[in-house]
Amino acid sequence: MSDSHSPEQLPIHWFQDPNDVPADVADWLMEMGSMTRRFEKQGVTVTVKPKNECFVRRDELGESEAQQLPESARYWVREVILFGDAEPWLLGRTVIPEETLTGPDLALVDLGTVPLGRYLFSGNNLTRDYIHLGQLNTEQGSLWARRSRLCLSDKPLLLTEIFLPDSPVHRPEGKVGQA
């Protein structure tokens, strides 16, 4: 799957019932802590390559994204590829209403190659409203995905993560280096 597609343009099928997802996959997708840290526990160096970062209007969001975020004049969008060592493991798309970018949280627009999780999980002011589990069918096969609405000091942001074929989520044992 080319990384030129924005996750919002990709037709992700969202499951109504998480029990429709295999338990070993759900164990990854329902991770409540930092996915960056979870990946690092696989023994890899996690790096982030920003692909797109900009402000957009509400009518430029995907319909399902806009439905899950409050009205705002504009939203900060961050799209990245996250790597485990040299392997692309995850496409991430974060949408942040401008009203969330207050005080120290304005730093969210300057993350660059710093993994979002390093910032979000650095304090004790992050909650996760929900995690939706999904699957994306591509010419190369299907990919697992999840969408979380997070709140940073009670201010919302929406995070979509698509797990790429090389990621542990798609390995039978979920472990790196096991054939």
Ligand SMILES: C=C(O[C@@H]1C=C(C(=O)O)C=C[C@H]1O)C(=O)O
């Ligand atoms: C939210 C986290 O940050 C990760 C890093 C991202 C980024 O740098 O934009 C996006 C998705 C996450 O997989 C996390 O570690 O849980």
